[in-house]
Amino acid sequence: MDIAVVGVGSSVVLGDDGATVTAARIALGAVAPTPLLVDEAAAALIGKPISDATIAQAAAAAQAAARPISDMRGTIEQRRQSHRGANTTDLAGCHCQSQRGDVESWLKYTSRHVSMGKTSIFSVKPGRACWRSCREDLGLTGTKEGCSNGNCGACSVLLDGILVDSCLVLAVETAGREVSTIEGLATPSKLHPLQQKFLEHAALQCGICTPGFIMAAKALLAKNPRPTEHDVRYWLAGNLCRCTGYDKIVRAVLDAAAVMEKA
Numbered sequence: 001m002d003i004a005v006v007g008v009g010s011s012v013v014l015g016d017d018g019a020t021v022t023a024a025r026i027a028l029g030a031v032a033p034t035p036l037l038v039d040e041a042a043a044a045l046i047g048k049p050i051s052d053a054t055i056a057q058a059a060a061a062a063q064a065a066a067r068p069i070s071d072m073r074g075t076i077e078q079r080r081q082s083h084r085g086a087n088t089t090d091l092a093g094c095h096c097q098s099q100r101g102d103v104e105s106w107l108k109y110t111s112r113h114v115s116m117g118k119t120s121i122f123s124v125k126p127g128r129a130c131w132r133s134c135r136e137d138l139g140l141t142g143t144k145e146g147c148s149n150g151n152c153g154a155c156s157v158l159l160d161g162i163l164v165d166s167c168l169v170l171a172v173e174t175a176g177r178e179v180s181t182i183e184g185l186a187t188p189s190k191l192h193p194l195q196q197k198f199l200e201h202a203a204l205q206c207g208i209c210t211p212g213f214i215m216a217a218k219a220l221l222a223k224n225p226r227p228t229e230h231d232v233r234y235w236l237a238g239n240l241c242r243c244t245g246y247d248k249i250v251r252a253v254l255d256a257a258a259v260m261e262k263a
Contacts (some may be wrong), residue, residue, distance in 0.1 A: 007031075007149075008062070012045065021045040027060065031066040038065045051096075084090035130153040130166035130174055134181055137171075142182035142211045146240075153239030156212035157181050159262035163219035185218065191258040194218060200230075201252040213239050217253045225261055229254065 006028030015022045026041035048054045110243040122137050129148075134157070136141040146154030148167045155166040158180035185192035192215050197203070204210040215238060220227060220235040227235070232253045233246070241249065 015201045019049045031068045038062045083091045124171045128171045130169040130171050133171035140181050140183050144208050154209050154212040156215040197252040197256040203248040203252040209241045
């Protein structure tokens with residue numbers, strides 16, 4: 001079963017002038033016991049030209065309707081922040097379309113990718129996910145696409161040192177920030193201890209989930225250098241594997257933690 005961290009869907013109909021909203025529906029998922037249709041958010045748009053101001057009003061109305069909970073996939077505050085950004089970016093896509101007449105509009109942004117050791121500047125579509133830019137714009141193919149809804153963890157990267165699902169982060173949101181991918185762990189002559197231990201413990205088979213597990217484990221060890229088995233299993237609960245089972249992965253992380261502590 002797929003479980004999204006947050007979900008936002010919007011449908012906006014523009015009038016003949018290409019700017020005024022004549023109909024709108026805003027729906028929220030995973031931020032309340034049941035999916036929500038937020039009439040207040042739609043009302044903030046209908047009859048008005050779509051603009052940054054009307055988008056902000058609609059996003060605020062949707063935010064007020066959310067009633068998230070905390071679980072292993074995220075805290076209440078994390079969900080509120082993700083939900084706030086998702087509302088704004090989802091509606092901003094409508095704004096771009098109304099201004100430019102198509103969804104192929106491009107934005108230029110600057111992002112530092114530690115795996116490349118340099119700052120990258122390139123153009124990107126407003127709705128392009130971070131994982132896709134890593135793979136297709138920068139050639140960093142270690143980051144994988146899995147579920148595209150924040151459920152599987154295959155696309156895990158570090159954004160300013162914080163573990164995120166890059167399918168839930170727009171590329172434009174990384175502007176001026178630091179993105180760490182699996183390519184940044186090893187040196188030309190030596191694997192990172194996590195990579196080495198995943199090999200030694202045979203904690204991988206098809207490899208699709210492996211980069212995400214390793215990046216998640218890296219975030220864990222940065223926060224907790226001496227984790228217990230329970231700590232590892234709880235932290236990696238947002239990363240799914242359909243090949244190995246999880247025992248070898250857990251053993252690899254615990255072994256790597258021991259090696260890193262001695263280093």
